[in-house]
Amino acid sequence: MGRDSFDLVIAANRLPVDKVTAPDGSTSWRRSPGGLVTAMDAVMRDREGAWVGWAGDAGEAPPPFVDTGMALFPVALSAQEIADFYEGFSNDTLWPIYHDVIVPATFHRHWWKAYSRVNERFAEAVCDVAAPGATVWIHDYQLQLVPALVRARRPDVRIGWFNHIPFPPVELFAQLPWRGDILMGLLGADFLGFQRKADAENFVRACRRLMSLGTRGEQVRVPEQDGTTRTVRAAPVPISIDVAGLETLARTPEVRARAVEIRESLGNPKKVLLGVDRLDYTKGIRHRLKAYQELLRADVIRPPDVVFVQVATPSRERVDAYRELRTEVERTVGQINGEFAAIGFSAVEYLHHSYGREEMAALFLAADVMLVTPLRDGMNLVAKEYVTCRFDGDGALVLSEFTGAYHEMRQAYVCNPHDIEGMKRVITTALTDPAPVRRRRMRTLRRNVRANDVQNWAHRFLNALEHAPRRPGDEPPDRPFDQPDGATADNPVGGHDT
Ligand code: GDG
Numbered sequence: 001m002g003r004d005s006f007d008l009v010i011a012a013n014r015l016p017v018d019k020v021t022a023p024d025g026s027t028s029w030r031r032s033p034g035g036l037v038t039a040m041d042a043v044m045r046d047r048e049g050a051w052v053g054w055a056g057d058a059g060e061a062p063p064p065f066v067d068t069g070m071a072l073f074p075v076a077l078s079a080q081e082i083a084d085f086y087e088g089f090s091n092d093t094l095w096p097i098y099h100d101v102i103v104p105a106t107f108h109r110h111w112w113k114a115y116s117r118v119n120e121r122f123a124e125a126v127c128d129v130a131a132p133g134a135t136v137w138i139h140d141y142q143l144q145l146v147p148a149l150v151r152a153r154r155p156d157v158r159i160g161w162f163n164h165i166p167f168p169p170v171e172l173f174a175q176l177p178w179r180g181d182i183l184m185g186l187l188g189a190d191f192l193g194f195q196r197k198a199d200a201e202n203f204v205r206a207c208r209r210l211m212s213l214g215t216r217g218e219q220v221r222v223p224e225q226d227g228t229t230r231t232v233r234a235a236p237v238p239i240s241i242d243v244a245g246l247e248t249l250a251r252t253p254e255v256r257a258r259a260v261e262i263r264e265s266l267g268n269p270k271k272v273l274l275g276v277d278r279l280d281y282t283k284g285i286r287h288r289l290k291a292y293q294e295l296l297r298a299d300v301i302r303p304p305d306v307v308f309v310q311v312a313t314p315s316r317e318r319v320d321a322y323r324e325l326r327t328e329v330e331r332t333v334g335q336i337n338g339e340f341a342a343i344g345f346s347a348v349e350y351l352h353h354s355y356g357r358e359e360m361a362a363l364f365l366a367a368d369v370m371l372v373t374p375l376r377d378g379m380n381l382v383a384k385e386y387v388t389c390r391f392d393g394d395g396a397l398v399l400s401e402f403t404g405a406y407h408e409m410r411q412a413y414v415c416n417p418h419d420i421e422g423m424k425r426v427i428t429t430a431l432t433d434p435a436p437v438r439r440r441r442m443r444t445l446r447r448n449v450r451a452n453d454v455q456n457w458a459h460r461f462l463n464a465l466e467h468a469p470r471r472p473g474d475e476p477p478d479r480p481f482d483q484p485d486g487a488t489a490d491n492p493v494g495g496h497d498t
Contacts, residue, residue: 005131006050006071010040011122011146012139013086015053015072029067036139037068038242042455043462044070052125058082075125077118083318084114090142092319097172098141098165099282099376103321105175112178116145119185123149130157135465138189140164145181148188159189160465164239165378166404167199170206183211187222191468193237193461195378195404200234219469231469237461238404241384243453250361250389258362266307267345271431273308274367276360276382277374278315279352281325284373284400284417285312289332289348291423296340296347300428304345308371309363313354326352364389369396369430372403373417379404383412387445396430396438397445398423408452411444 016037017029031037040049050071055062061076077085088111096105123146126136130150138146138161147159173179183206186192194200200218207213207220214221222230249255266272273292277283292308295301312329316322333350340347355363364370370386380403387397387409399405399412406414415426430438 003048003071004129005134006048006129007131007134008044008047008049009052009126009130009134009136010049010139011052011126011136011143012036013054013090013142015055015074016040016051016070017055017067017072019056029065031068036454038245039454039458040070041068043458048131050129052122052129071129073125073129075118075122081114081118084108084111085118086142087316087318089115091316092321093176094141095165095282096321097176098168100166100168101172101175102281102375107177109177116181119143119145120149122146123153126150127153130154132156134158135462136160137162137461137465145185146188148185151188158465158468160191160193160461160468161186161189162193162237162239162461163195163199163378166196166376167194167202167206169202170209173202173206174210179206179210183207187213187220187232189232190470191461191465192232192234193464194234195236195238196407197236199378199404200236203234233464233468235464237457237464238408238452239379239381240449240452240454240457241381241388242455243384243388243450246361246385246388247391249357250365251391252358255358255361255365258358259365262362262366266309266349267304269303269307270305271301271307271368272366273306273369273371273427273431274363275308275310275312275371275373276363277312279312279322279326279329280315281321282374282376284375285310285329286325286332287375287417287420287423288371288373289329289336291420291427292348293332293336293339294420295424295427296336298424300424301431303340303342303347306431307345307349308347309349309351309367311351311353311355311360311363314352360385361389364395365392367395369398369427371398371427372405373398373400373415373423374403375400375417377403377405381405383409384449387442387449390442390446393439393442393446394435395442396433397442398426398430408448409445411441411448413441 016032018032019027020030021027050073052073052075054077055074058079061074064073092106096103122143127150130136134157136150136157136159147161150159204215204220208215218233218235220232222232224230275288277285333348336348337346364386372380372383374380383397383399383405397412399409399414400417401414413426413430415423417423
């Protein structure tokens with residue numbers, strides 16, 4: 001590795017590469033699919049960039065290496081830390097709290113200790129490679145303590161953090177025994193980016209209510225140990241996808257031919273419905289299946305005219321709530337097929353695998369109706385990927401109003417996944433609307449997604465970080481900071497919103 005310090009340092013739980021083991025036992029790195037890598041490509045083109053993250057295996061970390069033009073610095077996680085920091089605190093404490101407590105959160109003090117320790121390790125790794133005055137961009141809920149830990153060691157660097165998932169309302173966030181440490185960890189940043197305006201507002205409100213900090217609009221005032229104050233800005237910067245790259249892929253003759261082949265192997269139904277999700281309880285797969293089952297029972301739709309393909313990518317299989325979800329989803333799929341399939345065709349094609357990008361694009365192109373019905377989702381990239389692949393202008397997107405994507409894609413067939421009757425109506429409309437109506441909606445959706453692609457998102461984030469006010473006086477002096485609104489340590493969620 002040539003350099004040892006960098007102007008731009010990314011820190012994310014995972015490195016942007018996966019280890020591949022060949023049949024002869026040799027190993028190499030393959031760039032992970034996913035928009036974040038593409039976005040970083042765009043911003044690293046003109047600067048020297050480094051990426052700090054876990055390489056995916058328990059135990060000692062591999063030495064730093066360069067891959068696809070990025071300097072990669074692996075952080076080690078022991079098997080115990082994977083269980084406590086990652087599966088435990090990140091995915092079984094924070095994830096449910098940040099997603100409306102769809103399942104109850106689990107609290108363990110030793111998970112929190114592991115979370116703090118691993119965040120320390122990430123912060124050290126970042127400080128080791130950041131050049132003087134560097135820009136540090138930290139990602140997601142696994143690394144919420146890193147901003148303050150980096151600032152304590154390196155006051156010279158500019159620190160940004162982006163939350164890929166929702167930030168919960170203060171009433172839910174307040175359940176966390178370590179809520180104060182998390183808020184102070186995040187407030188080490190200069191700029192905090194969120195998917196929706198409501199997420200940024202929830203964060204600012206939590207600072208006011210739980211930490212008694214002064215706030216004004218998007219800004220939070222943080223007292224420093226030396227008696228001065230600092231300003232931190234929290235604002236929405238909704239993430240997107242690599243629109244040009246994905247559309248180019250969808251237009252290739254191979255992907256188009258594969259889309260035709262997929263429909264043929266499904267028996268050329270009149271309508272194909274599709275769901276693509278990590279098998280996660282936030283994604284609303286159970287509610288979607290229930291609505292579909294009731295539509296079948298009411299004879300509104302019937303196989304083999306209609307078939308529903310559900311890709312459920314394996315996810316977090318060592319966490320109990322995920323194991324239970326899988327059992328339940330698979331039981332329902334079995335029930336639906338038992339009732340409505342016949343020899344030679346099924347009512348639900350359930351695929352518990354992960355597929356290549358080409359296959360995903362072909363599935364999108366083959367689907368008449370895309371069902372994106374999460375109970376809560378930070379953004380949901382699948383919604384944006386579907387409309388991007390529909391260069392033919394056809395297709396219908398059914399979209400939950402509880403996704404971040406809904407705020408940019410209101411021309412979709414919008415549904416509330418908790419309202420099964422309502423969801424059935426929306427799915428029926430999406431299946432039966434005349435082509436001109438469908439195509440008009442799709443045209444607007446495609447335009448909206450194109451207007452904010454992932455490269456644009458990365459530039460917007462870095463621009464906001466660069467211009468974030470750092471000291472009082474940097475921000476426009478239009479009105480005084482709101483004082484904390486009467487909340488106390490005993491009654492943190494009391495008081496009124498201003
Ligand atoms: C988090 C937030 C936010 C899925 N299966 C396969 C596959 N995928 C791809 C999809 C999409 C991505 O994975 C999933 O992104 P989502 O946005 O839908 O959801 P999360 O994984 O929960 O992501 C979310 C996101 O971060 C970004 O900020 O939008 O709200 O929860 O790109 O296409 N890709 C391939 N094979 C699969 O089997 N190749």
